[in-house]
Amino acid sequence: MNIAHWLLDAAQRWPQRPALFEGTRQVADYQAFASRVRARAQALRDTHGIGPGDRVALLMKNSCAYLELLYAIWWSGAVAVPINSKLHALEAAWIAENAGARLVYTDTGDVFTELPGECRELVAPTQDAPVSGDELQAPFPRQDSDLAWLFYTSGTTGRSKGVMLSHGNLMAMSLCYPLDVDPVSADDAVVYAAPMSHGAGLYNFIHVRCGARHVVPVSHGFQAEELFGLARQLGQVSLFAAPTMVKRMVEQARRQGYAGDGIKTIVYGGGPMYLADLSEALDTFGPRLVQIYGQGECPMTITALPRAVIADRAQPDWASRAASVGRAQSCVEVRVLDADGQPQAPGVAGEIAVRGAAVMQGYWANPQATAATLVDGWLRTGDIGCLDALGYLTLTDRSKDVIISGGSNIYPREVEEVLMQHPEVFEACVVGEADAEWGESVVAFVVSRAPGSLDAQVLNHWFLARMASFKKPKKYLFCDELPKNSYGKVLKTRLRQWLQAPDTPLGDR
C-alpha cells in the first residue's frame, strides 16, 4: 500500500480538521492539505515528467510545503530523498547524485555550481503552479516493499549512505508509535523543531493517520523560547528532540520559569541522554519524556523507554532503567550478538542486531554495505549494548567508539556519565587516542559551566571516587563547545581528527 493513502483517508474522514500550521497560524485543513498535494503531484508528473520510482530530492528548511511535497512525491508513486538543508552544498550534491535524483526542490536558489548527476532541474517549493486535471484523485498504487524514502544517514562516522525505506517500513514504524511511544489523538499538535529530513519528519505519518495538527515553527527550526510559546498557545504539543536539544530546552525553561505548560510529550533519542541531564529534564518538565532508540536503518523503531518508567524515580531500579533505551518496539526483535553472531547471555555486551518490519530494504546502490549490514535477516546496528533479563537494552557505544586500552574495553559512555554528574561539567565527550604504551588511552573533552572552574586534578579526584582507575581519562581537554552535526550529535570523528592535528579549529566543519 502507498502510505499516501493515509492522507487521502484523513481528508475524506475529517476534511475540516486543522492540518497545517505555520507557527500558530493555520494554513490548511485536511481537505486543503490533500488538494494541494494532488495539485503538486500533478505538476510533478505533467510539468516535470516525474514517474513512479523516480527519485525527487528535497533540500529545504522545515516548512508546510515540505510536507505537501513529500506527500505529492508519494502520491505520484515517486521516491522522496530528503536532504538536510544544513549540509554543505557539496555534501548535498553528492547525495542528490548518489540517489540519481531527477529533480531537486530547494528554497536556497542556485545552490549547486552544476546540476548533480541525473538531476534535470532545481525547483523552488513555491514555483509550481497548480495544474488542472483530476486524474490523480488517489495515490499511485504501490506495494509495501516499494521504495518510499531514501534516508541518508547523518554520517557521523563517514560518508552518508542511502537507506532504502519502503512504504511498508514507514507504516510499521508509524504503527509502533502509538503502541510503544505515545498514544496519538486528533487534538495533538506535532511540532517540527528538528530537521524534517530526519527523525522529526518521520513522525509526520502517524499524526496524519490520526488527523492531528502539524506545526512548523516560524523560525523553521529549533528555538526553545518559540517552542514554549507554541506549546502554550496550541496545547497538546509533542515533538522529537535530540538530547542536546532537550538540554537547551531545560536551560531556557529555567531562565524563564517555564514548566512545560502545553507540552504533551518530548520524545528524545538519536544520541545518549546522560542521567544527570535526564534528572534535570524531569525536574523541569515533569513526566513528559519518552525515549526511543533507532537508526536510519531501522528508523525510530528499535526500542522505546516509556514515560512511566522514566518518571518513576522512586522505583529502586530507576537509575539502571533510565540509563537504558528501554525494550524492543512491537514490530521488531532485538538481540545482542557475540563476535561469531551468536546471542549473548543477559548482561553481557555485544553488537545489537534487529529484525522486523521496520528494518530497511538495504543501502541504495551499495550491495557490499548491504551485505555487511543485513546478515541472515538481521540488521547489524554497529552499536554495542547488553540486554537484561527483562529485555531492557542498555547501549554502551558505537562499536568503533569503544576504546581498547591495555587490552581492556572501555566504553566512553560510562566515563561520560561520571563526568556529567560533576556539577561544574556542562558537556563531556570521551574518545580514544593512539598510545604507544597502552594501544589507546582515554581522552575527555570537557565544556565547563563557568570558564576556569575545572581542572584535571579536580576531575581526576571526582573520577577516582566513582570508577575504576584504568578507565580514568589520561588527558582532559577543556573547550568552549563540542563540535556537533546539524542534528545535534557530537562529532567524535572531528574530536579524533583534532587530536591528530590540534592546530585545526575544533568547530570548523
Ligand code: AMP
Ligand atoms: P542515525 O542513523 O543518524 O539516526 O544514528 C543512529 C545512531 O544514533 C544509533 O545507531 C545509535 O548509535 C545512536 N542513538 C540513537 N538513539 C539513541 C539513544 N536513544 N541513545 C543513545 N544513542 C542513540
